[in-house]
Amino acid sequence: xxxxxxxxxxxxLDNLGKISYTLDRAYLSHLERNYGVLPxxxxxxxxxxxxxxxxxxxxxxxxCVFDKEEKVSDCFKNxxxxxxxxxxxxxxxxxxxxxxxxxxxxxxxxxxxxxxxxKSNIELLADSLRGNFPGTEVEIIxxxxxxx
Numbered sequence: 202x203x204x205x206x207x208x209x210x211x212x213x214l215d216n217l218g219k220i221s222y223t224l225d226r227a228y229l230s231h232l233e234r235n236y237g238v239l240p241x242x243x244x245x246x247x248x249x250x251x252x253x254x255x256x257x258x259x260x261x262x263x264x265c266v267f268d269k270e271e272k273v274s275d276c277f278k279n280x281x282x283x284x285x286x287x288x289x290x291x292x293x294x295x296x297x298x299x300x301x302x303x304x305x306x307x308x309x310x311x312x313x314x315x316x317x318x319x320k321s322n323i324e325l326l327a328d329s330l331r332g333n334f335p336g337t338e339v340e341i342i343x344x345x346x347x348x349x
Contacts, residue, residue, distance in 0.1 A: 266336030
């Protein structure tokens with residue numbers, strides 16, 4: 202056995218606990234203790250530089266339709282690929298209550314006052330979702346419809 206393999210084996214052994222933690226979903230019993238929800242404005246947007254008006258847009262997915270003969274992951278890759286070469290952020294958010302689950306896509310442009318870019322990006326995202334998932338119904342959320 203060569204000595205150059207020993208550090209690699211040691212690294213693997215050191216990481217086996219982390220790997221099994223994820224594979225066995227051991228983190229589920231620790232969610233309440235290790236994770237929490239932090240209000241966005243109080244913790245990350247202290248200077249209020251990020252706002253919906255200037256560079257954030259949201260899209261509600263009212264109905265998602267996909268062809269069972271197609272790979273859904275390929276369709277999502279096409280949608281996400283639109284933003285692959287940009288510095289903009291794209292998030293998928295699920296808002297769950299006892300009676301229903303809502304699905305949103307959020308686009309955030311980098312920089313201040315990127316209102317026109319934000320509008321273009323959310324429209325592009327809406328068109329891409331409709332194109333990759335024919336029959337899908339989406340709604341761009343207007344600022345006046347935001348519940349605080």
